[in-house]
Amino acid sequence: MSLIDATQTIPLGGPSLPQERRLVTAIPGPRSQELLDRKAAAVPAGVGHTVPVAAVAAGGGVVVDADGNSLIDLGAGIAVTTVGNAHPKVVAAVQAQIAQFAHTCFMIAPYESYVAVAEKLNELTPGSFTKKTALFNSGAEAVENAIKIARKHTGRQAVVAFDHGYHGRTNLTMALTAKAMPYKSGFGPFAPEVYRAPASYPFRDGLTGAEAAAKTISMIEKQIGADNLAAVIIEPIQGEGGFIVPADGYLPAVVEWCRAHGVVFIADEVQTGFARTGAMFASEHFGIEPDLITTAKGIAGGMPLAGVTGRAEIMDASHTGGLGGTYGGNPVACAAALATIEAYQEENLAERAVEIGRTLVARMQEAATSDPRIGEVRGLGAMIGVEFVDPATGAPDGALAGAIAKQAIAEGVIVLTCGTYGNVIRFLPPLSIDDALLHEGLDVVLGALAAS
Numbered sequence: 001m002s003l004i005d006a007t008q009t010i011p012l013g014g015p016s017l018p019q020e021r022r023l024v025t026a027i028p029g030p031r032s033q034e035l036l037d038r039k040a041a042a043v044p045a046g047v048g049h050t051v052p053v054a055a056v057a058a059g060g061g062v063v064v065d066a067d068g069n070s071l072i073d074l075g076a077g078i079a080v081t082t083v084g085n086a087h088p089k090v091v092a093a094v095q096a097q098i099a100q101f102a103h104t105c106f107m108i109a110p111y112e113s114y115v116a117v118a119e120k121l122n123e124l125t126p127g128s129f130t131k132k133t134a135l136f137n138s139g140a141e142a143v144e145n146a147i148k149i150a151r152k153h154t155g156r157q158a159v160v161a162f163d164h165g166y167h168g169r170t171n172l173t174m175a176l177t178a179k180a181m182p183y184k185s186g187f188g189p190f191a192p193e194v195y196r197a198p199a200s201y202p203f204r205d206g207l208t209g210a211e212a213a214a215k216t217i218s219m220i221e222k223q224i225g226a227d228n229l230a231a232v233i234i235e236p237i238q239g240e241g242g243f244i245v246p247a248d249g250y251l252p253a254v255v256e257w258c259r260a261h262g263v264v265f266i267a268d269e270v271q272t273g274f275a276r277t278g279a280m281f282a283s284e285h286f287g288i289e290p291d292l293i294t295t296a297k298g299i300a301g302g303m304p305l306a307g308v309t310g311r312a313e314i315m316d317a318s319h320t321g322g323l324g325g326t327y328g329g330n331p332v333a334c335a336a337a338l339a340t341i342e343a344y345q346e347e348n349l350a351e352r353a354v355e356i357g358r359t360l361v362a363r364m365q366e367a368a369t370s371d372p373r374i375g376e377v378r379g380l381g382a383m384i385g386v387e388f389v390d391p392a393t394g395a396p397d398g399a400l401a402g403a404i405a406k407q408a409i410a411e412g413v414i415v416l417t418c419g420t421y422g423n424v425i426r427f428l429p430p431l432s433i434d435d436a437l438l439h440e441g442l443d444v445v446l447g448a449l450a451a452s
């Protein structure tokens with residue numbers, strides 16, 4: 001049962017793949033369609049997909065499907081393959097580790113690579129204090145554990161999450177996530193003691209950072225009370241919620257309030273982390289030192305790994321055996337993470353993110369001068385969102401964003417949407433994409449906008 005027949009050569013992934021957009025069939029082609037039919041029969045409908053292809057290889061700035069189509073990748077598997085898919089260093093590290101051992105369970109027989117990843121994260125995350133790190137498998141699991149740790153440390157139960165926030169699809173993280181459809185609807189009851197505060201959304205609320213922070217803090221003080229609050233959890237740039245960059249001063253004011261009241265400030269950097277925004281972590285742009293930082297996605301070049309890093313005295317709050325899991329910090333994923341982090345540093349990928357961001361913003365802002373449906377172009381580094389609106393009313397235009405993404409995908413460019421109102425096109429290319437491919441991808445997206 002293979003999609004590939006004996007006459008077909010499947011290219012190896014990685015940067016040696018031809019860096020080109022190439023359509024040899026309509027999307028989906030017949031082999032992809034065959035897989036999608038099997039998927040529909042074998043996999044529940046709840047597990048959706050955005051791009052109707054059967055992926056067989058990826059690298060640099062492209063994803064190749066089973067029909068031989070080569071699509072430009074402007075999404076990096078939702079900000080995961082930031083270092084590039086099948087990065088040679090990551091491939092070598094994974095191959096070497098799997099040949100040594102695949103698993104002992106870190107809680108049974110510990111190994112060096114877990115400790116080395118912890119040391120790296122302790123060193124690289126913002127905060128000039130002693131830190132510790134625990135490793136997990138997914139972003140949601142990291143968030144769950146950050147909340148556990150904060151509750152244990154403070155002896156308090158309440159947690160504040162934010163309008164437009166996204167933290168995952170497990171029970172606690174559904175409670176923390178703002179948007180009902182598709183993430184929460186029908187899946188309740190949700191975990192208790194989670195409260196939602198207004199965040200800073202300059203394009204829609206028109207507030208300064210100080211004004212937005214005052215609103216947040218007032219809600220917390222009136223509706224929860226600082227003495228009951230264990231943690232505030234926020235994405236420094238809200239990802240799924242619409243690539244919302246908070247107004248200047250907002251995050252520092254919230255951090256300051258947390259510190260004054262013994263509340264643990266958690267930065268969820270699952271989407272913003274690892275060179276994506278032009279710094280290793282987005283918190284650095286805002287001059288904040290979170291008590292805890294959650295990471296995943298870009299950490300290990302596509303291998304599943306996640307972390308909670310933070311102040312040693314908070315991280316040490318749990319009794320022995322309170323944190324962990326069978327697979328958390330798997331040695332193959334840890335080997336991949338060490339290789340990935342080395343590549344970020346050796347290849348100056350944070351700087352590359354800034355360059356890519358300049359191109360994205362310049363192209364989109366140029367389009368905005370003649371197309372009032374572009375309400376705002378925003379973001380940092382290679383994490384750029386374009387919010388589409390009805391020019392007459394400023395109302396979110398989710399249908400337009402959806403139509404652009406659909407058309408771009410049909411023309412061989414993977415582009416994702418996001419936003420509480422579904423009206424934001426988000427650009428998250430792998431940082432291994434070359435300039436020619438990036439421009440070609442944007443030509444297609446802008447062509448789709450013009451045609452919509």
Ligand SMILES: Cc1ncc(COP(=O)(O)O)c(C=O)c1O
Nearest residue numbers: 138139140166167168239270271
């Ligand atoms: C900010 C943020 N937190 C948490 C998560 C959940 O991560 P995962 O899908 O690995 O559970 C995501 C995923 O998109 C995210 O963007």
